[in-house]
Amino acid sequence: MTYSPELLKGTLKTIVLKLLTDNKKMYGYEITQKVKELTRDKIQITEGALYPTLHALEADGLVTTEVEYIGKRVRKYYSLSPTGKAATREKLKELTNFMDTMIALLEIKPKMA
Amino acid sequence: MYQLNDQQIDLILSDLRQRGIETESMRMNLLDHICILIENHLEENGDFGQFYATTIRSFYKEELRELEDEARLLMALNKGHLLLSRNQFFLLLFALLIGPFITYDLVWMVQTGPGWFIPAEIWVSTIVFALYPLLVLLVLFLTPDRFDPLIPHRAKILLGGRPLIRVMVMDTVQQ
Known part of the structure; x- marks a missing residue:
């Protein structure tokens, strides 16, 4: 089962920022593969969602970039800026709170281990 | 593993430009992503043109410039x-x-x-x-x-x- 893009839209920035916290620097394709691997294919980030998000994060100063030349093409690596590190903490906190609220709102009972 | 040549890379770049990807940074990201997909998934003597056409189609709903528009809106x-x-x-x-x-x-x-x-x-x-x-x-x-x-x-x-x-x-x- 894969989740609908609507569910993921609001969380994509947080997902990318958290991955960059854990992996220091990553490029676009690597991010999509890492998300697939970590979620066992349940979340598949599309190119159409990922690259606009990365560009917005860069424009907001939350990530910095460095490029690597591979023959005729360029690979762009993203890593967290100091502002991005603080923003990641804030976004994770906000998302955790939001999930708690949704659980309470929808009366979802946590699964017993 | 398929090996892309310079001509094919130029062709992809020019196609991305024609499809409305104006920002160089976005073009470079997409080019790298497409190249990795081709190199990892196309067999050595596979059909580059057909594989590229299918791959690029999976990036958008109506037009490729949706990506650029989305980036502008998010910014x-x-x-x-x-x-x-x-x-x-x-x-x-x-x-x-x-x-x-x-x-x-x-x-x-x-x-x-x-x-x-x-x-x-x-x-x-x-x-x-x-x-x-x-x-x-x-x-x-x-x-x-x-x-x-x-x-x-x-x-x-x-x-x-x-x-x-x-x-x-x-x-x-x-x-």
Whole structure:
């Protein structure tokens, strides 16, 4: 089962920022593969969602970039800026709170281990 | 593993440009992503053209420039901006282009007091000066999509981004 893009839209920035916290620097394709691997294919980030998000994060100063030349093409690596590190903490906190609220709102009972 | 040559890379780059990816950084990201997909998934003597066509099609819903529009919108979200539907945009243009004439007539009527009389020359000048922009607006508004690549019916207009006014394809854009 894969989740609908609507569910993921609001969380994509947080997902990318958290991955960059854990992996220091990553490029676009690597991010999509890492998300697939970590979620066992349940979340598949599309190119159409990922690259606009990365560009917005860069424009907001939350990530910095460095490029690597591979023959005729360029690979762009993203890593967290100091502002991005603080923003990641804030976004994770906000998302955790939001999930708690949704659980309470929808009366979802946590699964017993 | 398929090995891409320089010609094929140039072809992908030029195709991305033709499909409306104007930002170099976005083009480079997409080029690298597509190259990795081709190298990892296409067999050594596979059909590059067909594989590329299928791959690029999976990146968007209607047009590839959706990605660029989405990026612009996400970037604009933290700044002052206005996102208008096509109808709202035309209403705004109508207010800006025709509004002053109507306001002038109303002010005239109020100033001349009871009787609501507007002399013929004011009526005529209102019609003459307001008619041209009104006709242009009507033509644009009523033009079917297939003849109007400028402002398609499903487009949204971003005011306050860079450039100041941008018509965007809105199939994937977040609201």
